[in-house]
Amino acid sequence: MVPARTNVPAGIPRSKVKYSMLPSTEDGHMDPQKDTLPESPAKVPYKAITCFALQFLIGAVLLITGCLLLAGYLSEAGPSRAIAILIVGILVLLPGFYHLLIACKAHRGCPGYSYQDLPDCGD
Template sequence: MMPSRSNAAAGITKSKVKYSKLSNTDDGYIGIQFKKSPSKIPYKAISLATVLFLIGTLLIVIGSLLLTGYISPGGNERAIPVLIIGILVFLPGFYHLRIAYYAFQGYRGYSYDDIPDFDD
């Protein structure tokens, strides 16, 4: 049961809560409002970043092998697009995995809040 305030007009007191005057040095802030709650780990976003990182790495390796002629000679027409797509897929995966790793290790300035979460 929640205590209620006293009704001054009717003179009825139902509460045993003691009220006190605030000190003059109180600036209206309390320490708990500045504490940061622990952030939730975005597992879906980290798994997506891992998949993007692995696919991008695979495409960069295949594009490099095509470019050097190890897989098929004279494959510059196929190698350049594969390399470009590989780099475009690799970069966001690497970026988000790096943030997740630094947040996991507890580096200053890195948090799981920096990774976009896909949970609605």
Template sequence: MVSPLTNVSAGIPSSKVKYSKLSSTDDGHINCQFKKSPTNIPYKATACASLQFLTGVFPIITGCLLLSGYISKVGANRAFPVLTVGILVFLPRFYHPIIAYRACGGCQGYSYRAFLDCDD
């Protein structure tokens, strides 16, 4: 059975715990809590997002050129599937290169925390 005069979390008897009053000028804040930690740039996530972005842009451009008849006269039979694949690859990651560019430039409201952590 634990005595009521024992600090349960540390197992120290209360007679050995020393307390001191805080200074009257202390407002409860520590200066180091307001310092920004250094930002770790997620290179793998940035490279993956940029690669997926470019992989989506290529079929979109190819599909538009097919649809307009600039590449060949196949028309919509091949253009719409190519456009669909390009849009499906492009849409999930089109904003990540923008976020990386703005975070690198130091724009307010943009940080690398928006990227998924790819480090294993």
């Protein structure tokens, strides 16, 4: 004889548990065409992509400037100023690069990427 299964956390036998239907807001009708309709094309957030491109370019310029200052090609400002510019350049470049990468993959249609993954820049 097989023992009756129980609801482990409560210790209630399965035969004593009462089940009921969850309340539904729909009338239960499923439209098969709803699943086959093509999705409307996603709106491209041009303003956000422009902001990320500018962020990437500013970060790249700051990074190059910091490297040139550290090497002593631009001025003898010292390594403390060059390292500060390098840190700011990296902090500006990385988010711009990341969001541009998401935008490029969404444009190419790679699975798992969409324009909705980009932050809203006041569009």
